[in-house]
Amino acid sequence: MLGEGGFGKVFKGWVDPKTYAASKVGVGIPVAVKKSSPDSEQGLKEWQAEVKFLGKFSHPNLVKLFGYCWEDKQFLLVYEYMQKGSLESHLFRKKGGEPLSWDTRIKIAIGAAKGLVFLHNTEKSVIYRDFKASNVLLDGDFNAKLSDFGLAKFGPVDSNSHVTTDIVGMYGYAAPEYMSTGHLYVKSDVYGFGVVLLEIITGMRVLDSSRQPHQYNLVKWTKPLLPNKNKLRNLMDPRLEHGYPFQAASQVAELIIRCLNPQCKLRPDMEQVLGKVEKISKMEMTPKDLKAQTKHLKDEERRLRKRSSTLPTNHGGIGHTGGGHSQHEYQSY
Structure with a gap:
């Protein structure tokens, strides 16, 4: 399973590149299959909207819809698989x-x-x-x-x-x-x-x-x-x-x-x-930007060296160190 949301669950699958028929795991081209929750009224509405828009429009910056299925209260959408x-x-x-x-x-x-x-x-x-x-x-x-x-x-x-x-x-x-x-x-x-x-x-x-x-x-x-x-x-x-x-x-x-x-x-x-x-x-880093980057990297290197020098030496026991982030670092990870 790749993920789960309000619509339902998303699975990874494979299809034949010519016919788009289902194929064995690892054979053909990978796809993402979105399966709706059968009792979700919102899921049905969103499924219909997806088919209406992605079935009509095609563009390099829109995810490609390969196909869809509506059977026994199961609503499926098959998209191109996005590796990243x-x-x-x-x-x-x-x-x-x-x-x-x-x-x-x-x-x-x-x-x-x-x-x-x-x-x-x-x-x-x-x-x-x-x-x-x-x-x-x-x-x-x-x-x-x-x-x-x-x-x-x-x-x-x-x-x-x-x-x-x-x-x-x-x-x-x-x-x-x-x-x-x-x-x-x-x-x-x-x-x-x-x-x-x-x-x-x-x-x-x-x-x-x-x-x-x-x-x-x-x-x-x-x-x-x-x-x-x-x-x-x-x-x-x-x-x-x-x-x-x-x-x-x-x-x-x-x-x-x-x-x-x-x-x-x-x-x-x-x-x-x-x-x-x-x-x-198209804008590139200026000498001032490069200088700021170099300074930052050197400061970070010094900080890490200082931190490692203060860590307790492990003499056969189990060493434990605690670490933390600054407020901004904590927010950004």
Whole structure:
């Protein structure tokens, strides 16, 4: 089993590459099979939405739907298998695994933005409504693809600026106008993108009860701090080890602030967001950035040497050492 959610469980399987018929384990191409909970009314609605949207649209930055099945109250969806899992699993893993580099994080942001641009510019614009780190899946080369279209809605038609719908989705990622009124705009997705971009650069979850009470909501806590360069440095994911162009990080912070504008109409559209992130991706580290990175690595090396020199010597017994993280480190793992 690959995972489990509100819809049901997700399993790994294999199919024949030509016929898509089921094959033996390890033979053919791997797929992810989502199986709904048979008694879930919401599961049926989301299954229908997935078939409607992924069955109709195809794009390099949307997860490919190979097929679906509805039989004996069992609702199945068969997708391409994404080798690297979700963005969420890489940003917030407790320990182990290589942290995502700056370039990889920006690459993922670009891919996800391309997926949203495509959806927003279809003949009848599609509002994704559930943009969050767990729904951004990664292939073997860390190309990002949007998954889980169970909450997607067709956008407004004629002279309407929004659609009205039940309030569902993930608190923290959902735009304020949607949470307060149920009005859903194309730019409501832009707010969610801004939240995920904030998670990408800080390595922290949007909501985390293990942080101090005033830091529980990442957006409310950090948004006033992002324009301050010194405070921005302290908010950056420590696992990046200063390995990024700080000017690029500053521009990402500026973009996040624009995406998180409480007034929907003042947010940029996703085409503008994509263009900005693509420009940021071309920025390289300056000599000043490299100097800061070298200093950080030397300081870290000295800290580790000092720590190892203070550890008790094990004379045949069982040695035990305790370790801890700074507040930011604790929040980021």
